[in-house]
Amino acid sequence: MLATEIIIDGILNPSEWGDTLENNINYQVAPQTFNTQKDNFTYRIVTTDQGIYLGLTANIKRTLRIRTQENDKTFSNDHFQIMLDMNNNSSESYVFGVNHQGNYFDGKYDVNSELNLDWNNQWQYEAKLNSDNWIAEIFIPWRSMTFSIKNQNIFGLYISRFDESTNGTYASSPTNERMNNFFQQFSKLSTSVVNESIFEFFPYISANRDIVENKNNVSLGADFFWQPTKNQRLSATINPDFGQVESDELIVNFSAIESFFSEKRPFFSDNQSLFDVTAPESLTVVHTPRVGGKSYYDDSYNSELNSALKYTYSHSNYDVGILSSFEESTNDRAGRDFLSLRAQKSFNANILGVSVNHINTPSIDRKAIVLSSDFHYKLSESSELNAGIIQSRIDLTLNNINDIGWWVTGSSDIDDQHSHEFSLFTYGEDLQLNDIGYVKRVNRKQFEYEYEYQTSNINSTYIRDVTIGFETELKTNFQNEKLPHLIGTGIEIVTHNEFEYQASFELLSSGFDDLITRSNNSLWLPSSYNIEFGVSSPEYLWGKYSTVLYLGTEGWKGKFYNINGSIEQQINDKLNVSVSVSQYNSDSWIEWDESNSIDEFNFTEQGIELNLDYQISDNQELRIKLAAIIGKAKNLSHYVIENNGLAKPQEKSDNFAFSENAFQLRYKYSLSKLTAFYLSYGFGGEYEDEIAKFGKRNLYKHAFKEKAAHNIFAKLRLSY
Known part of the structure; x- marks a missing residue:
């Protein structure tokens, strides 16, 4: 039987799938018991040099929920999720989801445990609902993903199913996204891959009627994606909209902290994960919504993106990338231009990376260079450390401003029930990253610690699982002012009938608020507290x-x-x-x-x-x-x-x-x-x-x- 004969129609035809091994052993990963289950779902896998075929069967016990929603959104009803770690380096996986209604989502999941649904590409699927099961038949071509080509590619595979009848998640491996050894527990498969060239062209035309200004506007633009080999990708956009x-x-927003908005333009969401470097306080080294809009440091500036170019290359354990963008000139003022460079090396599950950003803002004669280096280190299967250092160099007409920041974060799963996380960071008071990056606040010296205990082994007819958490936060600034310290605790209870109850208590000590006056005198405030009660019904x-x-x-x-x-x-x-x-x-x-x-x-x-x-x-x-x-x-x-x-x-x-x-x-x-x-x-x-x-x-x-x-x-x- 040749896999090329498989027709994606939601029917696992024996004449197509032949004697392909049917796997029926699953593990309950949420609630986190890791108990072995049989026949919650079964899966079959066929790989060729063109891609991977999956035949998934979910057994059902009752009528499934219908939810009307857009594609590319996560599901709250019965669905499968497939994760592929194509470089087998435990740092990133592609994610594909299908529910029983035939809706889909796709994206990427990185080592920071963040699912990003901005990535999209072509793949095939078909879902079919039967009386006692539903089937998802899927084909994911290798050409839809970017990874290094080898004589024989080894990749990681993880399949999970959310079963709405039990409100539980079952998977092909005994691990879940909360655990530090998540990627390491993926099943390992090998395949040969055809190294083919791909070119995609996405032109657009748009028409806008501005009723307030009584104006009409017609715009033309295009996105280009060229993949000369599997480990290279060149992207370009002209006049994106x-x-x-x-x-x-x-x-x-009345606060001194800027609101954070995610990227919605296809060019910037495509193949962007190499540039996604994050740190505490929501620090993001490259935050692409900055490009083609307002300037953080020039309130009167507002422009549109004219064009942009992105190139990434992977070879063996090395990855490099370049991102360049140019804005249109407005009101006799030249637009900004952006240049971002990124290089990283992977060894085993560890990653060492370097980033360079250069931003020119002619409207205020400002040039910014941001240099950063980051290191992800896997101490063991259950523990990891992240460290980084970042420097901003700002060249202004009358003076130069330089400052640095650094961070160390870590997490450890002592066992299936106990987890610890901490972060220690210092961001200088003159650290300026918001030309193309994002950070909630600077002028900080801070330590945070979180502990979580989760158990599903409760002998109760009412409670299914309990999660208890504790957190503390100690901080000051470079003026050595006493900023409010935080201590908090919380509990979340899930019942057998799937109600979720949560309660938490936070206590803030007295201290200075150094943000409210936007770098003027800090305000002394007394201690305060915050109590939270919440309840969510079943679906x-x-x-x-x-x-x-x-x-x-x-x-x-x-x-x-x-x-x-x-x-x-x-x-x-x-x-x-x-x-x-x-x-x-x-x-x-x-x-x-x-x-x-x-x-x-x-x-x-x-x-x-x-x-x-x-x-x-x-x-x-x-x-x-x-x-x-x-x-x-x-x-x-x-x-x-x-x-x-x-x-x-x-x-x-x-x-x-x-x-x-x-x-x-x-x-x-x-x-x-x-x-x-x-x-x-x-x-x-x-x-x-x-x-x-x-x-x-x-x-x-x-x-x-x-x-x-x-x-x-x-x-x-x-x-x-």
Whole structure:
């Protein structure tokens, strides 16, 4: 029997699969018992020099849940997940998921235990639901993945199934993503691979009607992907445009910490994992949403991406890559240009890497160079260490600014129930990474420790498994100010009927808040606490619900609460609706005014979000997203922060209120897995009431009335 004869139709035809070995031994990996199971699912594997075929059969005990959702989203109902470590270096795997409805997702999973669904490529699958089982037949071509070619390639394979009847996950190997030896426990297979050249071309045309500005715009662009050999990939993009098809979450951010948004443009998500270097405080060495937009260090700058180029090469245990991007000139000012270089060497399960970023911002005569080196070391199958050092060199017209940072993190699974994690890092006060990177905050010397205990061996008719956690955080800055220390504990209980309950308590000591005034005088605050209670229902056939309540103290011993609730309902086989609401109230909400001035408010914020997904047919879907947030602040007092951190009362400031909204109606017609036509209508707006004269209902009305953006957008993306 030749595997080329296998037809991907969801039927494991004996004439096609022949006498291929059927594996029926599984391990329960969530809840984490690692008990051996037989026939929860079976799997067959055939490899050729073109790719890998998988025949998966999941036995079912009851009616399976239907969930209407977009492709490339993780599932909450019965599904298979396949992971392939193609370089067999325990650092990264490709991930492919299929559920019983025939939906899919694909992405990458890296050594930092992060699933990234931004990666997409061509592969075949078909799912078929029968009376007592459902079958997924899959073909993944080697050409869809990038890896080093050898005479005989050894790769790691991990297959798992989420069984919604038990709310448990079963796998082909006794390990899961929580464990440090996860990749090492993959099954090892070998195959020969054809080293073929691949060229893909994705042109697009888009048309936008700006109703606010009464303007029309037509745009042309393209993405190019060329893979001359299996271990090389060259990508290029000209005038990319994807932002109006995918919408970011509506976030109202009053804090000094910048909001983090993920990348949604295909060029930057393709083959990007080599450049993905992360560290504590969400430090990201290359954060591609910086490219083609606003500048972190020049508030008046805003531009679009003109073109970009990316090249990666792998050989033996070496990987190198280059990423170069150029922005359009605007208002007689030259656009920024970006250059990122990355090289790394793998030996066994260890990785040593070096990164160099160069960013030129002509609008403010700023040149930035960021150098970093990172090391991932596998101490044993259950323990690992990560270390890194980073330096920024900023060249300005009048002066130069240089600073460094470093980090050490580690984790250890003593056994199946106990796990420990720690991080120790120092980021200099003049460390500047946000030209192309991201970091929550600098000027930090910090230590964090987390412990978790999980058990599923409970002799109880009600409780299925329990997870208990403990954390502590100690920190200061380069002014050696006493910053608040944190200590916390929490518990999560899952019942046999699949309800999840969680509770936690955090205590913050008194100390300085050195962020609120944006590098002016730090503010001394008393100790505070935060209590959390939450409950999530099982996944019923009709949907699910959840709620979480936070309460405690903040500011100058003021009380606060924050309650969030959501419900998701599957109306029928094609329509899914979800609604979430939230309300936050604080008796002592402190907000920065300017310089060393702050205000204390009695503050209330409400939010509502509605999502509707309608599957018109197998290749047509309709999505509606609506989000609105309102807030009202009653001024209690105005303060000036003195050099010792104490707040000196002044005359009261004004009250204020605000509202924001975002709406999108999107139609998608999929021509194939990577080609589609989009048509969307959207608007968004914000309203500020400087004397807070309007009630909550009127604030919502004003947000919808004051449209800052109002567009009709169409886009066609093809594949050749």
